[in-house]
Amino acid sequence: MDLELKGRPLVSGIKSGTALVSKKPLSFLGGVDPETGLVTEKNHDLLGKSIKDVVFCFPHGHGSTVGSYVLYSLAKKNVGPKAIVNETADPVVVVGAVIADVPMVDKIDISQIRTGDTVEVDGGKGTVKILERKKACT
Template sequence: MITKGRGIARGSATGNLLISDAPISFLSGVDPETGTIIEDGHPLKGESIAGRIFAFPHGKGSTVGSYVIYALARNGRAPAAIINEEAEPIIATGAIIAGIPMIDHLDLPLSDLPDGASVSVDADAGTVSWEG
């Protein structure tokens, strides 16, 4: 299966998909040392985003979130790629400076993606693909 979207930060990656139906703040929402979601009340609290394709509606919170995404990459704990419903400047800037492929505006809702499955993101081509 392949779905199209809009490439935001260049590159490609493959990994297991982790989907959130809730936005996330990287500042105080994700531990930059471990890649674990620590935001109180977030439905994925305790999950690691490290090395995974992380799909969520959009970011929220402080512009320092961009630096947290960069710190995740520097610490080897960043997501392999990011998929958003709607990219916003905080997440897009973080993905670009951290070298994390990012895509948004998919042809289908995030909830239709195969949570937990291995997916490939090609932000240069604007595609997300998986078997099945």
């Protein structure tokens, strides 16, 4: 059974992939290595994880507006996320998603999504579909 979460459409495009979920806001400037897509923000729950090709779910961005350019740079180098899902979008990430052409949705309860789930984001409709739950380890 597919679970569909309805949010606000921000940047259009349909992409599916594996979800990477964080509980913490992220600054793209200084928080993500623009060469590799690895999270470098100190004390972040995703420190050392790669955001390459994932559906990146986090509450919202923070920090410098240069962060938008970092998202563009990640996309150009093919180490950026496939799609972005936020709880409350902020201007830095929205502008970044626009210029990097990454589908984006906000107003989503991201606690419904787990890291490892296969999800589909429709940025034009504002929906996130959970196609497959990550299998429990037990």
